[in-house]
Amino acid sequence: xxxxxxxxxxxxxxxxxxxxxxxxxxxxxxxxxxxxxxxxxxxxxxxxxxxxxxxxxxxxxxxxxxxxxxxxxxxxxxxxxxxxxxxxxxxxxxxxxxxxxxxxxxxxxxxxxxxxxxxxxxxxxxxxxxxxxxxxxxxxxxxxxxxxxxxxxxxxxxxxxxxxxxxxxxxxxxxxxxxxxxxxxxxxxxxxxxxxxxxxxxxxxxxxxxxxxxxxxxxxxxxxxxxxxxxxxxxxxxxxxxxxxxxxxxxxxxxxxxxxxxxxxxxxxxxxxxxxxxxxxxxxxxxxxxxxxxxxxxxxxxxxxxxxxxxxxxxxxxxxxxxxxxxxxxxxxxxxxxxxxxxxxxxxxxxxxxxxxxxxxxxxxxxxxxxxxxxxxxxxxxxxxxxxxxxxxxxxxxxxxxxxxxxxxxxxxxxxxxxxxxxxxxxxxxxxxxxxxxxxxxxxxxxxxxx
Amino acid sequence: xxxxxxxxxxxxxxxxxxxxxxxxxxxxxxxxxxxxxxxxxxxxxxxxxxxxxxxxxxxxxxxxxxxxxxxxxxxxxxxxxxxxxxxxxxxxxxxxxxxxxxxxxxxxxxxxxxxxxxxxxxxxxxxxxxxxxxxxxxxxxxxxxxxxxxxxxxxxxxxxxxxxxxxxxxxxxx
Numbered sequence: 109x110x111x112x113x114x115x116x117x118x119x120x121x122x123x124x125x126x127x128x129x130x131x132x133x134x135x136x137x138x139x140x141x142x143x144x145x146x147x148x149x150x151x152x153x154x155x156x157x158x159x160x161x162x163x164x165x166x167x168x169x170x171x172x173x174x175x176x177x178x179x180x181x182x183x184x185x186x187x188x189x190x191x192x193x194x195x196x197x198x199x200x201x202x203x204x205x206x207x208x209x210x211x212x213x214x215x216x217x218x219x220x221x222x223x224x225x226x227x228x229x230x231x232x233x234x235x236x237x238x239x240x241x242x243x244x245x246x247x248x249x250x251x252x253x254x255x256x257x258x259x260x261x262x263x264x265x266x267x268x269x270x271x272x273x274x275x276x277x278x279x280x281x282x283x284x285x286x287x288x289x290x291x292x293x294x295x296x297x298x299x300x301x302x303x304x305x306x307x308x309x310x311x312x313x314x315x316x317x318x319x320x321x322x323x324x325x326x327x328x329x330x331x332x333x334x335x336x337x338x339x340x341x342x343x344x345x346x347x348x349x350x351x352x353x354x355x356x357x358x359x360x361x362x363x364x365x366x367x368x369x370x371x372x373x374x375x376x377x378x379x380x381x382x383x384x385x386x387x388x389x390x391x392x393x394x395x396x397x398x399x400x401x402x403x404x405x406x407x408x409x410x411x412x413x414x415x416x417x418x419x420x421x422x423x424x425x426x427x428x429x430x431x432x433x434x435x436x437x438x439x440x441x442x443x444x445x446x447x448x449x450x451x452x453x454x455x456x457x458x459x460x461x462x463x464x465x466x467x468x469x470x471x472x473x474x475x476x477x478x479x480x481x482x483x484x485x486x487x488x489x490x491x492x493x494x495x496x497x498x499x500x501x502x503x504x505x506x507x508x509x510x511x512x513x514x515x516x517x518x519x520x521x522x523x524x525x526x527x528x529x530x531x532x533x534x535x536x537x538x539x540x541x542x543x544x545x546x547x548x549x550x551x552x553x554x555x556x557x558x559x
Numbered sequence: 560x561x562x563x564x565x566x567x568x569x570x571x572x573x574x575x576x577x578x579x580x581x582x583x584x585x586x587x588x589x590x591x592x593x594x595x596x597x598x599x600x601x602x603x604x605x606x607x608x609x610x611x612x613x614x615x616x617x618x619x620x621x622x623x624x625x626x627x628x629x630x631x632x633x634x635x636x637x638x639x640x641x642x643x644x645x646x647x648x649x650x651x652x653x654x655x656x657x658x659x660x661x662x663x664x665x666x667x668x669x670x671x672x673x674x675x676x677x678x679x680x681x682x683x684x685x686x687x688x689x690x691x692x693x694x695x696x697x698x699x700x701x702x703x704x705x706x707x708x709x710x711x712x713x714x715x716x717x718x719x720x721x722x723x724x725x726x727x728x729x730x731x732x733x
Contacts (some may be wrong), residue, residue: 142722157661158720173721176661180718206694524603 117189122149128417185209222409245304267296270306323481339484348404410441464520662693
């Protein structure tokens with residue numbers, strides 16, 4: 109087992125990982141930038157090393173800086189969390205080369221799953237239904253037009269190396285193609301350093317349902333049920349729940365089987381999430397495999413009583429899975445992402461010093477955060493500052509509990525999306541399952557249009 | 560498999576490494592793979608390298624290892640050096656040279672007892688004041704100004720992080 113793990117991340121996920129390590133008796137090293145020096149992950153880790161400038165490219169994303177910190181502190185493993193280096197194939201490879209254990213997938217797996225076309229091929233080979241799409245990367249707008257004609261509008265233009273909702277453009281008619289192609293290529297180049305795009309049928313009125321998988325190096329792979337992340341804005345998840353209340357049991361059974369099979373077929377080791385889109389008729393389509401911990405993992409932990417991060421660390425150390433799929437999920441859990449942003453001003457990032465900070469508490473409430481009174485929220489990183497998770501026996505009570513929790517939440521000095529989130533939880537579409545992946549955007553358009 | 564992709568180093572790979580070394584602030588590089596070892600070093604320090612931490616965005620709190628405009632924190636130390644009790648004067652004339660990397664400080668040139676700099680020594684802009692090693696890579700820390708070393712703030716072999724003050728230099732009057 110590892111003696112000391114360097115947490116190559118920041119924010120709430122770094123705090124989450126430190127807590128898991130503590131309970132396992134593993135030492136922790138935090139890395140940070142000047143902007144993050146007062147963050148809770150720096151305070152809670154056993155050791156902390158300032159690694160660079162505030163810009164992520166010169167700090168959290170810089171292999172050499174991260175590995176130098178691991179080296180001088182004698183850490184024997186690196187936990188990448190979400191984002192940053194978590195899906196970076198080259199980083200995984202460099203870790204292997206220098207003898208540092210990477211608590212994530214090996215380079216070949218990350219390379220394959222990070223390439224949307226290769227990932228889809230793997231899913232097809234495992235017999236999973238996939239969204240109709242172009243088979244190869246498309247070089248220009250003309251090639252895109254030809255493919256779109258074959259697949260049928262509306263279509264989505266997507267960056268081959270994309271993720272996190274970036275590098276995606278919806279095209280509803282041929283005349284929009286040229287501008288969308290240019291925009292997509294530019295965004296892909298800036299965000300992922302690759303300008304390859306492909307085209308995919310745009311499914312409308314669908315839910316985002318994903319399956320949590322854990323797998324070890326002994327051929328064991330289990331699912332931990334599903335999560336429903338239909339409440340999104342611009343492909344960024346806002347509210348997640350476990351398990352989805354709106355997918356029929358028979359469809360779920362098949363989705364779970366498919367998710368386990370694809371992960372097993374690629375000999376995956378660790379935590380992974382297999383994402384699907386599910387339509388009103390119960391048809392489902394494979395989207396992608398995320399080879400890392402997900403932001404929304406706590407809702408699964410709440411309904412299974414399991415610790416996904418600890419399990420991730422165990423299997424990365426070569427141990428066998430210590431968990432199996434429970435008989436049934438217990439109760440219902442909802443996660444709300446609290447972002448430092450102003451929904452009334454185009455979701456502009458809110459920057460400033462946290463002047464007061466009261467988090468909700470009580471039965472069934474869990475908070476994941478790195479902030480505290482006096483902390484300065486800077487513009488350098490993701491705007492998410494906290495996750496509020498509410499668990500209850502029933503979904504109805506979980507929603508009520510969450511709405512009261514958001515009333516209790518009081519963060520001064522900056523603006524957050526908490527009020528909007530409470531409003532969304534109160535919509536009929538959220539309550540009854542009438543929502544779909546673009547519901548929030550439509551709701552916001554109507555809301556501003558009406559006001 | 561080696562980082563460069565092949566079992567044995569090819570001449571193109573070595574050329575690639577040399578180019579990388581040239582363009583970097585590194586002065587030495589040891590590369591080892593599949594039983595092959597390559598040691599490269601640069602004679603001259605890379606003059607353009609400035610490790611002085613640049614100014615931060617307004618409002619982001621400056622930490623102890625300060626940029627020039629925040630050098631107020633360095634005043635007591637400068638005062639202890641026995642000169643310029645008038646703080647405001649000391650502020651502008653003393654520059655803290657900080658580490659841009661995480662690693663182990665080497666105050667001496669490799670294989671020699673001769674330190675790069677000592678208190679009282681004159682340094683030129685771009686001159687190496689120490690090297691920081693991590694993962695067998697050596698990065699030079701160079702002085703952003705010409706002046707006199709008034710303190711060496713780290714011990715040989717110390718582990719430093721980004722922003723750690725290495726030496727303080729009193730700038731030459733322009």
